[in-house]
Amino acid sequence: MNTLERAKKHSYLATVKFSAIYEKNVKPTFIPSKDQLNCDPTFELEEMIIESKPLHKKKKRLSKRYSRRDPETSSSSDEEPSPFQISLASIQEQYIVYNREKELEKQIFKQRQLEWEAELQRAIS
Numbered sequence: 001m002n003t004l005e006r007a008k009k010h011s012y013l014a015t016v017k018f019s020a021i022y023e024k025n026v027k028p029t030f031i032p033s034k035d036q037l038n039c040d041p042t043f044e045l046e047e048m049i050i051e052s053k054p055l056h057k058k059k060k061r062l063s064k065r066y067s068r069r070d071p072e073t074s075s076s077s078d079e080e081p082s083p084f085q086i087s088l089a090s091i092q093e094q095y096i097v098y099n100r101e102k103e104l105e106k107q108i109f110k111q112r113q114l115e116w117e118a119e120l121q122r123a124i125s
Contacts, residue, residue, distance in 0.1 A: 007013060020026050032038040081089075 008016075008018060017026075
């Protein structure tokens with residue numbers, strides 16, 4: 001018996017309808033607000049006070065770390081990329097980032113552009 005089957009039989013999950021979860025028909029019990037901060041800022045403040053390299057420098061640290069690893073940007077070109085890096089690069093090339101909000105903005109812009117062109121045609125004729 002695999003782990004999922006054992007988890008399904010546990011008394012805590014006895015009332016869960018897994019078929020509804022698989023079909024994505026289950027409504028989340030909590031949806032965080034997009035208008036406000038959804039974490040405890042005291043944790044980040046505490047980390048900035050305690051840590052020798054606080055969060056506000058994390059982005060800089062990560063970019064330095066990745067630039068050292070990236071064979072294209074590193075100065076030593078004699079290093080061969082690992083098989084993991086090669087497969088990751090191929091996945092990144094195939095992965096298409098989809099931003100719903102940007103797509104909706106594009107559609108609205110195209111619609112307005114068509115309306116402007118139609119209005120211009122009416123004004124010309």
